[in-house]
Amino acid sequence: MENKDHILLFRVGKSELERIQQKKAEVGIRSMAAYLRKMALEGICIQLDLxxxxxxxxxxxxxxxxxxxxxxxxxxxxxxxxxxxxxxxxxxxxxxxxxxxxxxxxxxxx
Known part of the structure; x- marks a missing residue:
């Protein structure tokens, strides 16, 4: 297992935090750090140029x-x-x- 010795910090608004917590609960991940790490590494961002x-x-x-x-x-x-x-x-x-x-x-x- 890789050493986790780097810290990422960012701010969110109240509504953003509530939405993140709701999505985290929907997928059944208890740890906020684990959820954010998983989304950052495996989540999908789509940019459409139509x-x-x-x-x-x-x-x-x-x-x-x-x-x-x-x-x-x-x-x-x-x-x-x-x-x-x-x-x-x-x-x-x-x-x-x-x-x-x-x-x-x-x-x-x-």
Whole structure:
């Protein structure tokens, strides 16, 4: 067994301490030092970088929304809805769903 001769100190707020104690109790570890050591060595920290995917989905949603508004104006003015406009919207929605599925797949792989 390794000699434990180094000390780590850090401060936490009251709510953080309560949450740490609750999580420690949930896993059944009695010693705070043992719990913190185990979490520091074996715990998982996840940092997500979804900027590109979310930006793409946001842009597609914006385009879809703008197109819908334009089509609604045309329909209200002329009473006509064009098949080509509907196909454009369907294509945008397909892209949005494909991007969302890819993003959810990435998240589920974590």
């Amino acid at each position: 900027g590109d995917e979310l930006t793409e989905i946001r842009a597609l949603l914006g385009r879809c929304s703008s197109n819908l508004n334009q089509y609604a104006r045309v329909a209200n003015t002329s009473g006509n809805i064009y098949a080509e406009d509907i196909k454009d919207l369907q294509q945008l929605m397909t892209e949005i769903w494909d991007n969302q599925r890819a993003l959810l797949k990435r998240l589920s792989d974590i």
